[in-house]
Amino acid sequence: METGIKSRVMDEIKSLAQKHELNKVILFGSRARGDFSRASDIDLAVSGGDFIRFALDVDEKTWTLLEYDVVNLDRGVSNALLNSIEKEGIVLYEKI
Numbered sequence: 001m002e003t004g005i006k007s008r009v010m011d012e013i014k015s016l017a018q019k020h021e022l023n024k025v026i027l028f029g030s031r032a033r034g035d036f037s038r039a040s041d042i043d044l045a046v047s048g049g050d051f052i053r054f055a056l057d058v059d060e061k062t063w064t065l066l067e068y069d070v071v072n073l074d075r076g077v078s079n080a081l082l083n084s085i086e087k088e089g090i091v092l093y094e095k096i
Contacts, residue, residue, distance in 0.1 A: 001090065003031045005042060005064075010092065012062040013044070016054055017093040023048030026089040029069070033088050042066050045085045047073040048095070 005027075017025045029043030030036040042064075046054060055070040071077060073085075 001032065001034050003027060003034075003090070004036050004038070004040070005031060005066075009062050009064045013058060014093045016057050016061065017046070017049075018095075020051075020054040020057070021049035021095075022046050022051075022054060022093065023095045024073075024091065025093040026073075026085055027092050028085045028089045032090045040066070041069050043069045043071070044092075045071045045073050045077075045089065051075075 013025060024047045026045040027043065028045055030040045031042060044058070051070075051072045051074070055068070058070065059068050071081070071085075073082075077085075
């Protein structure tokens, strides 16, 4: 599925996930479904590790002007959002 996210940015997201010891990073929303526009934000759902530092770093240290919406799967996410993430999500990083 085409996400419209440059491979450099994907690599930076994965690197930051490792740095902040996340268990998983999932792309969801319009970029995962393929119905995004050029200005669509990047929706990420993450679990484990240092969520706050990752969310700050991914916004500040990746090579894109696109905005991020980062959701912490470990903190009270609605069932509707969880179902959407499970249905359409693309795993970008998973700790081995």
